[in-house]
Amino acid sequence: MRERYHRANCKALRRNSDDTSMIIKWHPSDQGYVKLNFDGSLARDETAVEFVLRNHNGYLIESGALNLDSATILEVEAKALREGLLFAQRKGYTKIMVEGDSKLVIQSMLNRGATLWNLIPIIEDIKWTVTKFACID
Structure with a gap:
């Protein structure tokens, strides 16, 4: 049973050449x-x-x-977050949990470290948009 659950819900990614794996699973809000x-x-x-x-x-x-x-991958990741938040706001959602795979964009959003100059306008837009939600995680 455990193996069937694992195959259906988890994806193993090869981390390095010695076949060390990490489990990645999506979690609902x-x-x-x-x-x-x-x-x-x-x-x-x-x-x-x-x-x-x-x-x-x-x-x-x-x-x-x-x-x-054309844009850098970091600009694209930041724009994806901004557009998703704007869309959620337009649809009237007020309590949002956010998940993405761009550590630098997320850290910039949380004021943890320096933000690259080309991301500053997008990150500022995101920070302003976040203020429109009742709760965001």
């Missing part, structure tokens, strides 16, 4: 919250932002994607 997952992608000279909003049961509520002009 707390009840009463909407979870925003955001990501940016960069391929050749094309960039896109993607975001997904799910309820506490993990069911898809909303999703969105935008194609952008």
Whole structure:
């Protein structure tokens, strides 16, 4: 039973050449919250932002994607967070849990370390948008 659960719910990523693995699993939001997952992608000279909003049961509520002009991957990740938050705000969600894979964008949002100069306007937009939510984690 444990192995079936593991195969259905977890993904092992190879961390290094000695086959050390790390388990990655998506977790739903707390009840009463909407979870925003955001990501940016960069391929050749094309960039896109993607975001997904799910309820506490993990069911898809909303999703969105935008194609952008050329930008760095960090700019794209930050724009993905900004666009997801703006979308959630427009839809009237007030309690949000946020998850993304860009450590630098998240640290910049939380004022933990220096923000790269090209991210400052986007991060400032995000910080202003966050003030419009009743609760954000």
